[in-house]
Amino acid sequence: MPHGKTERFRPSDTLQVREFTVTLYARFAAHLDSILDGMEERGQLPAALDRRAIAIEPPRDASHGDMAINAAMVLAKPAKTNPRALAELLVAELEKLDEVESVAIAGPGFLNLTLTRATWEAELNAIQAAGEDFGRSDLGAGLRVNVEYVSANPTGPMHMGHCRGAVVGDALATLLAYTGHQVTREYYVNDAGGQVQVLGRSAHVRYREALGETVEVPEGLYPGDYLVPVGQALAKEFGDRYVGAPEAEWLALFRTRAVAAMMDMIRDDLALLGIHHDLFSSEAQLQAAGKPEEAEATLRARDLIYDGVLEKPKGQADEEWEPVELPLFRSTQFGDDQDRPIKKSDGTWTYFGADMAYHYQKAATADQLIDIWGADHAGTVKRITAAVAALTGGKVPLDVKLIQMVRLLRDGEPVKMSKRSGNFVTLAEVVQEVGKDVVRFTMLTRKPDAQMDFDFAKVVEASKDNPVFYVQYAHARISSLGRRAAETFGELPAVDLSHLGTDEIALVKAAANFPRIVESAAKNREPHRVAFYLYDLAAAFHAWWNMGNDDPAKRVIVAEAPEVSAARLYLGRAVGQIIRNGLMLMGVAALTEMT
RNA sequence: GCGCCCGUAGCUCAGCUGGAUAGAGCACUCGCCUUCUAAGCGAGCGGUCACUGGUUCGAAUCCAGUCGGGCGCACCA
Numbered sequence: 287m288p289h290g291k292t293e294r295f296r297p298s299d300t301l302q303v304r305e306f307t308v309t310l311y312a313r314f315a316a317h318l319d320s321i322l323d324g325m326e327e328r329g330q331l332p333a334a335l336d337r338r339a340i341a342i343e344p345p346r347d348a349s350h351g352d353m354a355i356n357a358a359m360v361l362a363k364p365a366k367t368n369p370r371a372l373a374e375l376l377v378a379e380l381e382k383l384d385e386v387e388s389v390a391i392a393g394p395g396f397l398n399l400t401l402t403r404a405t406w407e408a409e410l411n412a413i414q415a416a417g418e419d420f421g422r423s424d425l426g427a428g429l430r431v432n433v434e435y436v437s438a439n440p441t442g443p444m445h446m447g448h449c450r451g452a453v454v455g456d457a458l459a460t461l462l463a464y465t466g467h468q469v470t471r472e473y474y475v476n477d478a479g480g481q482v483q484v485l486g487r488s489a490h491v492r493y494r495e496a497l498g499e500t501v502e503v504p505e506g507l508y509p510g511d512y513l514v515p516v517g518q519a520l521a522k523e524f525g526d527r528y529v530g531a532p533e534a535e536w537l538a539l540f541r542t543r544a545v546a547a548m549m550d551m552i553r554d555d556l557a558l559l560g561i562h563h564d565l566f567s568s569e570a571q572l573q574a575a576g577k578p579e580e581a582e583a584t585l586r587a588r589d590l591i592y593d594g595v596l597e598k599p600k601g602q603a604d605e606e607w608e609p610v611e612l613p614l615f616r617s618t619q620f621g622d623d624q625d626r627p628i629k630k631s632d633g634t635w636t637y638f639g640a641d642m643a644y645h646y647q648k649a650a651t652a653d654q655l656i657d658i659w660g661a662d663h664a665g666t667v668k669r670i671t672a673a674v675a676a677l678t679g680g681k682v683p684l685d686v687k688l689i690q691m692v693r694l695l696r697d698g699e700p701v702k703m704s705k706r707s708g709n710f711v712t713l714a715e716v717v718q719e720v721g722k723d724v725v726r727f728t729m730l731t732r733k734p735d736a737q738m739d740f741d742f743a744k745v746v747e748a749s750k751d752n753p754v755f756y757v758q759y760a761h762a763r764i765s766s767l768g769r770r771a772a773e774t775f776g777e778l779p780a781v782d783l784s785h786l787g788t789d790e791i792a793l794v795k796a797a798a799n800f801p802r803i804v805e806s807a808a809k810n811r812e813p814h815r816v817a818f819y820l821y822d823l824a825a826a827f828h829a830w831w832n833m834g835n836d837d838p839a840k841r842v843i844v845a846e847a848p849e850v851s852a853a854r855l856y857l858g859r860a861v862g863q864i865i866r867n868g869l870m871l872m873g874v875a876a877l878t879e880m881t
Numbered sequence: 882g883c884g885c886c887c888g889u890a891g892c893u894c895a896g897c898u899g900g901a902u903a904g905a906g907c908a909c910u911c912g913c914c915u916u917c918u919a920a921g922c923g924a925g926c927g928g929u930c931a932c933u934g935g936u937u938c939g940a941a942u943c944c945a946g947u948c949g950g951g952c953g954c955a956c957c958a
Binding site: 339341343344345346347350354356359362363368369392393394395396398439476479480481596610612621622623626627629630631632634636637638641660661662663664665666667668688690691731732733735736737739747748749750751753755756759762763766767770771774799802803805806807809810812814815818819821822825828829831832833834835836838841842843844845879880 | 883884885886887893894895896897898899900901902903904905906907913914916917918919920921922923937938939950951952953954955956957958
């Protein structure tokens with residue numbers, strides 16, 4: 287396998303065999319395991335203790351050293367000893383490790399390790415050697431993960447309500463690919479329900495308009511002028527053939543054409559955000575292929591679907607309520623409020639009935655399913671997770687990630703949106719106004735289950751208040767260092783890391799934490815953690831940089847000291863590499879200069 | 882009424898699935914700009930982690946309940 291030239295990172299590219307840098311923390315986990323094994327053999331510990339609660343992590347307070355281990359506290363009770371005694375035994379073993387400078391017992395029984403300087407210098411070299419693969423891992427072990435996100439109804443352009451889920455889903459997919467999962471990015475096209483019928487009728491109105499009629503879009507149809515070109519295309523293709531024709535003659539055709547046009551538009555909108563799905567699955571095709579019937583048969587065989595009558599909804603005055611017998615899924619067995627119909631009384635599938643089959647289909651080629659949904663669909667999570675569990679025998683877990691609402695603000699005032707009037711803020715408008723990178727980064731600066739404000743003024747502000755700018759600025763500064771070093775020195779001397787001081791080593795430690803962040807973000811499926819980490823790393827870098835303001839000898843480029851400059855530049859570039867890697871996971875470009 | 886999410890500094894939010902003295906930005910106070918990009922920097926002030934119980938060596942984190950806010954409660958999608 288050719289080494290040397292780094293190959294370009296592609297989000298969905300995970301199958302190649304790669305060599306991964308074994309991370310510092312993974313090494314110590316292995317060290318600790320063998321130490322504990324040895325203690326078991328010598329009878330210092332009972333055999334087969336549960337080690338899962340043992341954590342090796344950086345201490346919150348740097349004065350506690352580089353690494354904290356809670357093993358003595360976790361194991362003391364099952365080992366029927368006290369944390370202190372166990373800690374003493376562990377200290378003796380840990381001190382034998384080459385990478386360990388010293389070990390202290392602190393607090394209720396923490397083992398605080400201080401690592402040797404050589405260890406941190408090696409970490410810095412590891413970052414440089416691994417480049418864009420520093421942080422990449424085989425955590426997922428090739429597990430096939432299907433991430434379904436966006437899946438906006440094909441009835442109009444993308445609006446800002448779709449944006450957050452799109453970005454979070456995309457970043458999550460990238461993150462999973464980077465951590466060794468085999469990822470499929472999927473979009474479910476809801477082209478079979480009543481809404482696309484309405485779309486077809488709306489297109490017919492625009493079709494008549496294109497043929498010269500003066501039309502008014504009737505109440506209940508889609509008024510947006512994005513259907514005008516669709517009508518024009520239909521007019522050009524079919525002439526006036528369907529003007530006075532009964533709906534049955536043209537509706538299916540117009541619906542199909544309109545959906546295709548809407549999907550083209552949506553794909554373009556998504557491309558503006560750098561989002562490209564691997565697979566678009568059609569609900570209509572799913573139904574035509576008889577998939578819902580298959581799913582129904584499977585569930586009926588397990589007595590999870592029965593024909594029954596739903597109870598009258600409580601607390602609502604509804605004279606229209608009539609008891610009807612429908613095929614119902616026993617979602618109450620899984621904690622849902624009521625059993626859910628999979629078909630309507632007219633015999634067509636409910637959304638849930640088709641969606642259940644759709645997930646069944648996805649599960650056939652995946653080990654895990656992830657859905658990114660808006661929080662307004664929270665009420666339907668139980669029924670679908672229950673159905674997937676039943677259909678797959680629990681073998682393919684479904685994780686539904688709910689994304690909370692985004693409130694758009696302009697000058698501190700909420701921007702009003704109304705889908706019905708067609709008056710909504712489109713994704714394309716926002717991307718055009720503030721830029722792809724700002725939109726993506728901002729959407730990832732809040733955990734998904736918290737609501738969020740998106741203020742047009744604040745997100746483009748060039749100041750420290752704005753994390754997008756702050757992180758980009760750090761990267762741009764690092765890029766400018768390279769240019770300036772070339773101007774100042776031409777050729778730099780070989781890098782000698784002994785020129786780095788404790789401030790610099792502290793920065794190495796911050797940068798070396800990146801793989802842990804990536805791993806935890808992937809495990810928890812929370813890409814926002816990368817954004818917060820990058821902000822912290824950028825802050826550490828800026829602080830280092832600013833030391834040069836007070837003391838010129840602490841600047842990165844010191845004209846009189848090329849050896850020192852070379853070492854500091856090497857460190858700066860490593861930090862830049864980490865920022866690039868993190869931004870790449872977020873789908874955000876790393877700027878080489880601020881404009 | 883029921884379900885899900887949220888409640889952490891005056892404000893906006895983190896808190897790495899149970900760890901040590903709960904963190905960052907803004908705001909406020911004090912001190913710093915003839916710059917390797919001050920598009921800021923350093924220091925300080927500021928908390929009953931909504932409340933009450935429980936679980937254990939140890940809780941902002943897990944469990945139960947209460948209060949407050951958001952979203953949802955069709956055979957819709």
